Amino acid sequence: MNEARTTRVSRRTTEEAAAWHLDMREEVDAGTRQRFLDWLRRSPQHVAEYLAIAQLHGEMRAATLAEIATLDELRALADSEPSVLPFVRGGQASRVAAPQDGQRPSAAAEPATAHRHERQRARTVRRLAIAASVAMAVSVGLIGAWPARETPAVRYAADAAAVRSVALDDGTWLQLAPGAVVDVAFDLHARRITMIAGHASFDIGKDPARPLSVMAGGQRIDDIGTVFNVGLRDGETDVSVVSGRVTVSQRPVAWLDRASQRVTGSAWSTDLIVALGAGEDARVAMDGRLLGHANHATATVAPWLPAEIAFHGSSVADVARRFNAYTQAPLTIDDPDLADKRISGVFHASDVEAFVSYLGSLPNVRVIREPGRIRFVSAKR
Numbered sequence: 001m002n003e004a005r006t007t008r009v010s011r012r013t014t015e016e017a018a019a020w021h022l023d024m025r026e027e028v029d030a031g032t033r034q035r036f037l038d039w040l041r042r043s044p045q046h047v048a049e050y051l052a053i054a055q056l057h058g059e060m061r062a063a064t065l066a067e068i069a070t071l072d073e074l075r076a077l078a079d080s081e082p083s084v085l086p087f088v089r090g091g092q093a094s095r096v097a098a099p100q101d102g103q104r105p106s107a108a109a110e111p112a113t114a115h116r117h118e119r120q121r122a123r124t125v126r127r128l129a130i131a132a133s134v135a136m137a138v139s140v141g142l143i144g145a146w147p148a149r150e151t152p153a154v155r156y157a158a159d160a161a162a163v164r165s166v167a168l169d170d171g172t173w174l175q176l177a178p179g180a181v182v183d184v185a186f187d188l189h190a191r192r193i194t195m196i197a198g199h200a201s202f203d204i205g206k207d208p209a210r211p212l213s214v215m216a217g218g219q220r221i222d223d224i225g226t227v228f229n230v231g232l233r234d235g236e237t238d239v240s241v242v243s244g245r246v247t248v249s250q251r252p253v254a255w256l257d258r259a260s261q262r263v264t265g266s267a268w269s270t271d272l273i274v275a276l277g278a279g280e281d282a283r284v285a286m287d288g289r290l291l292g293h294a295n296h297a298t299a300t301v302a303p304w305l306p307a308e309i310a311f312h313g314s315s316v317a318d319v320a321r322r323f324n325a326y327t328q329a330p331l332t333i334d335d336p337d338l339a340d341k342r343i344s345g346v347f348h349a350s351d352v353e354a355f356v357s358y359l360g361s362l363p364n365v366r367v368i369r370e371p372g373r374i375r376f377v378s379a380k381r
Contacts, residue, residue, distance in 0.1 A: 010045075013045055021050060153194065158178055170191060171206065173205075173321040175200065176198065177231075180200050181195075189210060191212040192212075193212070195232055201227070201305065203325065218237070218288060219239075219249065220252065224245040225244045226243065226246050228240060228241045228242060229325075239284070241276045241277060242278065243328045243373075244277075247272060249270045250288045301325070301350070307350070311343065311345060316343055319355070320333050323347075326349050327352045331355075335376060338359070
């Protein structure tokens with residue numbers, strides 16, 4: 001009777017593990033994820049069965065477990081599994097060492113005269129031992145890939161009475177509204193800009209190997225080749241896109257996002273709130289509620305940006321980046337000599353065509369109008 005009950009429990013555990021494996025392959029909510037973790041913690045055999053099924057499907061990778069549990073949760077699960085597991089025989093606990101790779105369990109651990117349920121129990125012990133070592137390996141693997149600490153951020157702040165322009169070393173161009181503050185942290189895997197206060201305009205430099213995200217309030221804005229504006233106001237985040245596209249998602253836990261960038265090369269996936277294209281804007285609450293979403297026929301110009309663009313001895317490339325905050329067709333300077341040329345002048349910010357005509361009138365400059373952008377190249381080539 002005890003054997004029958006043990007078999008039923010084992011079968012039920014296997015069925016539950018299989019059901020959880022199917023469920024966790026899909027996107028799940030926080031409540032489902034928590035119930036899954038509670039189920040894993042309830043018994044070492046739950047861990048063993050789940051890992052065995054995942055292994056059967058060829059999914060024993062750290063990335064798979066990283067999608068369903070945090071590092072601390074994985075470590076807790078691994079730490080709960082000893083490297084030497086209790087093996088109950090005849091009502092008394094003895095201990096059987098986990099088999100090493102390439103080794104069979106000793107004859108004492110599985111005597112030839114044992115009953116069928118004893119052999120079944122020995123297989124369970126081996127599975128638990130494997131589960132423990134796999135869980136520990138997964139945890140150790142994640143720890144090895146974990147960033148030791150967050151990259152120190154560089155803070156930029158604008159005076160209370162003036163817009164500040166900042167050229168970052170990756171080619172990104174920032175314009176900070178009066179009183180705005182941002183923290184910039186770039187590492188080998190990602191670029192992150194955190195809005196601390198106020199409003200800012202972003203013209204993102206191209207670096208496919210290091211995606212750029214802007215953290216603002218409770219949201220993360222991911223750039224997809226874009227010029228866009230972000231602002232913090234009364235606990236809400238305003239996002240408007242001048243050109244290109246962005247996605248707005250809930251802000252992930254910082255260490256989890258950094259680990260995902262390092263392990264997978266992409267940001268930690270969170271619930272998408274809204275995707276925005278040129279001329280669109282959105283207002284999002286701290287908790288992720290979409291409070292407003294509009295689509296405008298023309299570029300959404302941040303009201304704090306100056307009505308005039310004045311420059312003295314500035315490079316053509318820098319002046320063009322300033323104009324990009326006002327137009328849905330960004331200006332791209334593809335001629336290095338033209339990009340470095342120093343110019344002085346004053347233009348109405350809304351009259352981008354006047355600046356385009358000016359550049360086109362310069363010697364050896366050719367203007368190429370393409371869908372979504374205006375390029376300036378050398379007429380000699």
